Amino acid sequence: MRPFKYTRASDAAAAARAVAANPDARFLAGGTNILDLMKEDVERPNELVDLTRLKLAEITTAPGGGVSIGALAKNTDTANHPLIRKNYPLLTQAIVAGASGQLRNMATNGGNLMQRTRCQYFYDTAMPCNKREPGTGCGAREGLNRIHAIFGWSEKCVATYPGDMANALYALEAQVRVRNASGRERTIPIGEFHRLPGDTPEKDNNLEHGELIVAIDLPKSNFANNYYYLKVRDRASYAFALVAVAAALEIDRDIIRQARVVMGSVAHKPWRSQEAEAALSGRPASEENFRRAAAAALAGAKPLAHNAYKVELGKRAIVRALMRAAKLI
Amino acid sequence: MPRYIGKEMSRVDGVAKVTGRAKYAAEFRAPNLAYGFIVLGTVAKGAIKSIDTREAERAPGVVRVFTHVNAPKLGPKASHEQAPPRAQEEQDKSFRALQSDKIYFNMQPVALVVAETYEQARYASRLVKVTYNAEKHTTDTEAVRERARVPKQGPPPKPRGNPEEAMKNAAVKVEGEYRIPIEHHNPMEPHAAVAVWDGDKLTIFDKSQEVYNVRKHLASSFNIPETNVQVISPYVGGAFGSSLRPNYYPSLTAMAARELKRPVKVVYTRTQMFTGHGHRPYTIQRVALGAERNGKLTAMIHEVVHNTSTFEEFSDNTTGFTRQVYACPNLHAPLRITDTDLNTPTWMRAPGAVSGMFALESAMDELAYALKIDPLELRLINYAERDPESGKPFSSKALRECYRLGAEKFGWKNRKFEPRSMRDGRLLVGWGTATGIWGAFQMPATARITFRPNGTAHVASATSDIGPGTYTVITMIAAEYLGLRPEQVEFELGDSKFPRAPAQGGSWTTASVGSAVHGAALAVTARLLEFANREANSPLKGALAADVEMLDGRLRLKSDASRFVNIAEVMKRNSLNEITETFESKPSQERRNYATLAHGAQFIEVKVDPDIGQVRVTRAIEVTACGKIINPKASHSQEIGGVVWGIGMALQEATEIDHRFGRIMNPNLQHYHVPVNADVHMIETIFVEEDDTVVNPLGVKGMGELGMVGIPAAIANAVFHATGKRIRELPITPDKLL
Numbered sequence A: 001m002r003p004f005k006y007t008r009a010s011d012a013a014a015a016a017r018a019v020a021a022n023p024d025a026r027f028l029a030g031g032t033n034i035l036d037l038m039k040e041d042v043e044r045p046n047e048l049v050d051l052t053r054l055k056l057a058e059i060t061t062a063p064g065g066g067v068s069i070g071a072l073a074k075n076t077d078t079a080n081h082p083l084i085r086k087n088y089p090l091l092t093q094a095i096v097a098g099a100s101g102q103l104r105n106m107a108t109n110g111g112n113l114m115q116r117t118r119c120q121y122f123y124d125t126a127m128p129c130n131k132r133e134p135g136t137g138c139g140a141r142e143g144l145n146r147i148h149a150i151f152g153w154s155e156k157c158v159a160t161y162p163g164d165m166a167n168a169l170y171a172l173e174a175q176v177r178v179r180n181a182s183g184r185e186r187t188i189p190i191g192e193f194h195r196l197p198g199d200t201p202e203k204d205n206n207l208e209h210g211e212l213i214v215a216i217d218l219p220k221s222n223f224a225n226n227y228y229y230l231k232v233r234d235r236a237s238y239a240f241a242l243v244a245v246a247a248a249l250e251i252d253r254d255i256i257r258q259a260r261v262v263m264g265s266v267a268h269k270p271w272r273s274q275e276a277e278a279a280l281s282g283r284p285a286s287e288e289n290f291r292r293a294a295a296a297a298l299a300g301a302k303p304l305a306h307n308a309y310k311v312e313l314g315k316r317a318i319v320r321a322l323m324r325a326a327k328l329i
Numbered sequence B: 001m002p003r004y005i006g007k008e009m010s011r012v013d014g015v016a017k018v019t020g021r022a023k024y025a026a027e028f029r030a031p032n033l034a035y036g037f038i039v040l041g042t043v044a045k046g047a048i049k050s051i052d053t054r055e056a057e058r059a060p061g062v063v064r065v066f067t068h069v070n071a072p073k074l075g076p077k078a079s080h081e082q083a084p085p086r087a088q089e090e091q092d093k094s095f096r097a098l099q100s101d102k103i104y105f106n107m108q109p110v111a112l113v114v115a116e117t118y119e120q121a122r123y124a125s126r127l128v129k130v131t132y133n134a135e136k137h138t139t140d141t142e143a144v145r146e147r148a149r150v151p152k153q154g155p156p157p158k159p160r161g162n163p164e165e166a167m168k169n170a171a172v173k174v175e176g177e178y179r180i181p182i183e184h185h186n187p188m189e190p191h192a193a194v195a196v197w198d199g200d201k202l203t204i205f206d207k208s209q210e211v212y213n214v215r216k217h218l219a220s221s222f223n224i225p226e227t228n229v230q231v232i233s234p235y236v237g238g239a240f241g242s243s244l245r246p247n248y249y250p251s252l253t254a255m256a257a258r259e260l261k262r263p264v265k266v267v268y269t270r271t272q273m274f275t276g277h278g279h280r281p282y283t284i285q286r287v288a289l290g291a292e293r294n295g296k297l298t299a300m301i302h303e304v305v306h307n308t309s310t311f312e313e314f315s316d317n318t319t320g321f322t323r324q325v326y327a328c329p330n331l332h333a334p335l336r337i338t339d340t341d342l343n344t345p346t347w348m349r350a351p352g353a354v355s356g357m358f359a360l361e362s363a364m365d366e367l368a369y370a371l372k373i374d375p376l377e378l379r380l381i382n383y384a385e386r387d388p389e390s391g392k393p394f395s396s397k398a399l400r401e402c403y404r405l406g407a408e409k410f411g412w413k414n415r416k417f418e419p420r421s422m423r424d425g426r427l428l429v430g431w432g433t434a435t436g437i438w439g440a441f442q443m444p445a446t447a448r449i450t451f452r453p454n455g456t457a458h459v460a461s462a463t464s465d466i467g468p469g470t471y472t473v474i475t476m477i478a479a480e481y482l483g484l485r486p487e488q489v490e491f492e493l494g495d496s497k498f499p500r501a502p503a504q505g506g507s508w509t510t511a512s513v514g515s516a517v518h519g520a521a522l523a524v525t526a527r528l529l530e531f532a533n534r535e536a537n538s539p540l541k542g543a544l545a546a547d548v549e550m551l552d553g554r555l556r557l558k559s560d561a562s563r564f565v566n567i568a569e570v571m572k573r574n575s576l577n578e579i580t581e582t583f584e585s586k587p588s589q590e591r592r593n594y595a596t597l598a599h600g601a602q603f604i605e606v607k608v609d610p611d612i613g614q615v616r617v618t619r620a621i622e623v624t625a626c627g628k629i630i631n632p633k634a635s636h637s638q639e640i641g642g643v644v645w646g647i648g649m650a651l652q653e654a655t656e657i658d659h660r661f662g663r664i665m666n667p668n669l670q671h672y673h674v675p676v677n678a679d680v681h682m683i684e685t686i687f688v689e690e691d692d693t694v695v696n697p698l699g700v701k702g703m704g705e706l707g708m709v710g711i712p713a714a715i716a717n718a719v720f721h722a723t724g725k726r727i728r729e730l731p732i733t734p735d736k737l738l
């Protein structure tokens, strides 16, 4: 890989300052994504600021009944934490659906949100890719795009956000807490954290350069009973989703009070379907209603040459996830 | 009673492997070693217009950057101008790196950066700037299907009987077109070489399935005698055919080392492996079957087209076993190849057979449904009692017993014929079967045994052990016939200083090298008898070599163990420090009177989630008949591995090319899927042993490839049974089942 400077940050402020000062610097957390990309010459930072010594790995209850998860908490520790298992089992399911045990032991929550697309053209530096190298074109738009977006893509980019955890976080309406070089904190609703590609697909999300994710805040949740994370993929494990669905329901005497339906690997960001949620709330939990919601969720899909199957698969996956969430199967 | 043969034995190299003592090619060191990193091209066809290495040369640690401009020519002089660069011998037209500005395939090596460390070389490799004059390329076999031609090598496709006529008149017919994508071997260990020159003598550590072939290739590359080259390859972390040919990196590495006058190491990255060796070709197959209403096949037509490169012919003989698997009087099974701007394909586990049988055995299942005959019954109706191709008897064939036993173990009689008729809750259950077939090949092979009076033996042959357990099985054979314990035998392989052995391929190693070791052990026995009987009072007087055996330090009469001599004493009295015998075994004349094949029957259960298109292979029973089983432990391991690979081929594996660029787009293990543990459920492998006195002295047949041959078809058939959907294009991914 290209030579780079390595610094170990002593505290969050110093870390943010170091990265903010250098446009080619990046944070280093578990390294499971950024190091791979550097070896492939896809990411070319000249400085890595190591976060792993920062005290940002705690998982604590928050005032108001929520839970705050440190950005540097490992995926494994997060998924297994009693507070998460008890109050946010959907998140546990989503995390353990991703990667492998070894990777989850290294991977941090902050890094997970920041993981980059798995588009083949992004990975091959000989191929056009506006995300990797703005202005070179999108290889996948007219190329191999079986794993690509059916929602929200642009002519510039049809890549998806491939992660699992964020889909569950969106269903749980998490907030991402970030801190910049001058120490100012802000929170970004998870739904606004990732973005659509538009004309600037090189930007995966709305984080400013040098802004450090410090925590993910989960509000109090009523979804600990009726939830399901479904991940459909080409093999049983250790593969990214073709389509994933995070489904959460609040059911009161068979009537759905609140519903959350988020699809993964169908867009440049986790794709929440307000249409599906609207079609569900106030209605009985039944397969028929789930079908109607699924149809509403996929109504606006715009498939590419090789991924039309995601439309049908998406519908079926939503129905299945809701059936499981409602414990009808 | 055999003491070791037929009994389970753990790998003799197991401890070395799990403790890291076993050294693989990339792990060898040499003083002053430099590291090479390959730069791959980015167009599929044309020529290099310019190549700018200045920045790379200035990078820290860089020793030299080799390109076609400064790289010396490899091979006989006259041949460089030819396109592509090739050696004089027609046999070795393999691609050699940096020989001209010509581009034959995308991701072709265009430079080698050599530096003091691997990281420096990799970094500098990214500073090499290349421009091309690209030409219009073709990488899509479908697009050039019509241009396919009969390969020059191999037997011309002669029809048997009158297949067209018979097909026309058949009472029941099925016809379908089947496809398999390009696939790559993806062994765990990346290919690597460490080259060390001493004057005009080359020592190279390599990952190879045939050290003698690499030796020949390198000798011709550098115009030096073969005896000047030593190829060393003691351990191979899987190869599956990807190291049958020399590949381009050994000559490239040796070239760099020779120019720099210091040892050089080159290791492929995972991505480089996708064009650094061949692949299973993209194969289009049309199968038409005609039958009488009672199920008797009257016509089989199996036409195949697969890709080759523009510079070399390769064919994997896809339809070879179609000719021998079922009794049918009328058959045509031609294979044609078509040029593409890709690297040359090569053999990949069960080459040809697994592709061909995927199509044929899927078609047999389709025929069973057209006839409304149980798929297993249909195979029994068409059971070949003699080789349908040659009319010769089989040396042995226990396939009928494989079918019977497999069906019984699996519970096949409980299968409901109609598709979608079996369920497990929401899941559709499907049961499928298919036949497996492979040759019982034997190649000439030589082994040397040095027997010492202290009761130890050194055995050597230049074969390889790419994972099947050759170290172990040869140790067992030597121990058996030298009357020693396995710990007393040291077997070495993978070095061209040892007697010649064939490539480890075709599942012929135990048959070939095992027979050579057996022969050498008998030669040691005979020599000992000769020395013993030089003594007037020998208790073995009058005995022939065939009458005696070695056991626990004695040479004794087989029929009367009380008549023996003490081997150490005989050797001492004759002042022998050791007895060394070298034996070359060859296929017998008798084999020619028979058809020699190995067979198997596979029974597969899948559970399909019809809503989301997910297939799980929940049960696999594989029964194989491949002669005598010498080491059941390693043999089961081979067959289980074959089933797992079959699962991968059926459900996951595909090399994807963006034909606009003629470039492989998934050259890594995140996008190229192979099975993980969660994809593998219950697998039971069973052997029906055959007592075959014809195939070779040990009565063994191959099994490494056999174990996967029928699996993809059996899975596809099970998917049809579960869902009613006939998927004729592998892999069967969820999108195809929605």
Ligand SMILES: Cc1cc2nc3c(=O)[nH]c(=O)nc-3n(C[C@H](O)[C@H](O)[C@H](O)COP(=O)(O)OP(=O)(O)OC[C@H]3O[C@@H](n4cnc5c(N)ncnc54)[C@H](O)[C@@H]3O)c2cc1C
Pocket (backbone or CB within 6 Å): A026, A027, A028, A029, A030, A031, A032, A033, A034, A035, A036, A051, A071, A072, A075, A097, A098, A099, A100, A103, A106, A107, A108, A109, A110, A111, A112, A113, A114, A115, A162, A163, A164, A165, A211, A212, A213, A214, A238, A239, A240, A241, B670
């Ligand atoms: C083989 C493989 C399979 C995988 N499968 C899946 C899967 O199925 N599902 C899934 O969801 N994921 C999967 N992953 C992705 C994995 O989850 C991510 O690689 C991991 O979560 C990244 O975390 P990390 O701590 O290692 O990040 P790093 O690699 O250290 O960093 C990744 C990025 O995040 C930035 N970053 C890290 N921490 C912060 C922070 N606190 N603030 C701001 N920026 C930060 C870094 O600068 C970098 O750009 C897989 C990965 C691999 C290698």
